[in-house]
Amino acid sequence: MITPLIIKLGGVILDSNEALTRLFDALVTYRAAHSRPLLIVHGGGYLVDELMQKLGLPVTKKNGLRVTPADQIDIITGALAGTANKRLLAWAKKQGISSVGLCLGDGDSVRVAQFDPALGHVGDATFGNPALLNALLAADFLPIVSSIGITSEGELMNVNADQAATALAGTLGADLILLSDVSGILDANKTRIEEMTTEKAMQLIDEGIITDGMIVKVNAALDAARILGRPVDIASWRHAELLHDLFNGVPIGTRILA
Numbered sequence: 176m177i178t179p180l181i182i183k184l185g186g187v188i189l190d191s192n193e194a195l196t197r198l199f200d201a202l203v204t205y206r207a208a209h210s211r212p213l214l215i216v217h218g219g220g221y222l223v224d225e226l227m228q229k230l231g232l233p234v235t236k237k238n239g240l241r242v243t244p245a246d247q248i249d250i251i252t253g254a255l256a257g258t259a260n261k262r263l264l265a266w267a268k269k270q271g272i273s274s275v276g277l278c279l280g281d282g283d284s285v286r287v288a289q290f291d292p293a294l295g296h297v298g299d300a301t302f303g304n305p306a307l308l309n310a311l312l313a314a315d316f317l318p319i320v321s322s323i324g325i326t327s328e329g330e331l332m333n334v335n336a337d338q339a340a341t342a343l344a345g346t347l348g349a350d351l352i353l354l355s356d357v358s359g360i361l362d363a364n365k366t367r368i369e370e371m372t373t374e375k376a377m378q379l380i381d382e383g384i385i386t387d388g389m390i391v392k393v394n395a396a397l398d399a400a401r402i403l404g405r406p407v408d409i410a411s412w413r414h415a416e417l418l419h420d421l422f423n424g425v426p427i428g429t430r431i432l433a
């Protein structure tokens with residue numbers, strides 16, 4: 176089978192009709208021109224932040240990961256595996272793409288275990304069983320996968336979506352593109368860095384130039400590049416006119432090298 180491509184969507188894109196229209200237009204064009212199977216993995220941390228604010232609940236992040244107490248995992252699951260997932264499914268349907276909305280637990284596609292009890296229901300993701308997703312791809316469905324996982328004990332876990340996408344890329348041996356609000360990893364002058372290695376990333380983290388969610392993202396991308404044996408791109412969904420080139424392997428953001 177041709178190497179599948181996983182596109183991870185994060186940031187405020189779920190709140191932007193214009194960005195989603197342009198992204199799905201690019202996906203329709205790509206699917207018409209190429210037989211390479213596509214999958215979407217999505218976050219939605221922004222939606223969770225908004226929901227927490229409405230509910231008057233505090234948002235606490237440790238090293239870029241959301242502390243997820245037992246009494247909040249159900250509402251977070253609702254936001255990510257429910258609202259975010261079904262909103263994307265609705266966009267795909269509107270654009271005529273047959274899709275299936277899933278979480279990491281479906282078909283054991285990604286295995287999840289509790290990461291650190293201090294973070295509550297936060298999961299650590301490793302590769303799982305490719306059978307379900309390969310069957311869907313063979314039938315020409317576009318799988319849209321949220322970052323909610325289920326442990327072998329049957330507990331729901333909130334997984335950072337970059338880590339979820341990396342684990343799924345491992346499951347499928349897929350190429351991986353992480354699309355975010357920013358054009359790539361930025362240096363101290365806010366200029367996009369074209370290529371990133373482990374050494375360079377460690378240095379920029381030490382210097383406080385890579386912070387917060389970008390630490391999690393670059394580490395996930397470095398893991399993926401190592402596991403897959405090929406580069407992973409971090410780029411922006413805002414540059415819709417460049418997405419087709421990006422899907423074809425042209426670097427437009429930061430290319431993460433193993």
Ligand SMILES: Nc1ncnc2c1ncn2[C@@H]1O[C@H](COP(=O)(O)OP(=O)(O)O)[C@@H](O)[C@H]1O
Pocket residue numbers: 184185186187218220337354355356357359360361362384385386387388389390392
């Ligand atoms: N050096 C950096 N370059 C770019 N973004 C950075 C950097 N350091 C921290 N960030 C922050 O990381 C964010 C991207 O991480 P995150 O919010 O987790 O993305 P997403 O929601 O798309 O997964 C950027 O919007 C920016 O605020």
Ligand SMILES: CC(=O)N[C@@H](CCC(=O)OP(=O)(O)O)C(=O)O
Pocket residue numbers: 184185186217218219220221223239240241251255297298322333334335336337388
């Ligand atoms: C454990 C953890 O931090 N989970 C993330 C999952 C969503 C996510 O990663 O969303 P983005 O990709 O849009 O940032 C969260 O709750 O925000």
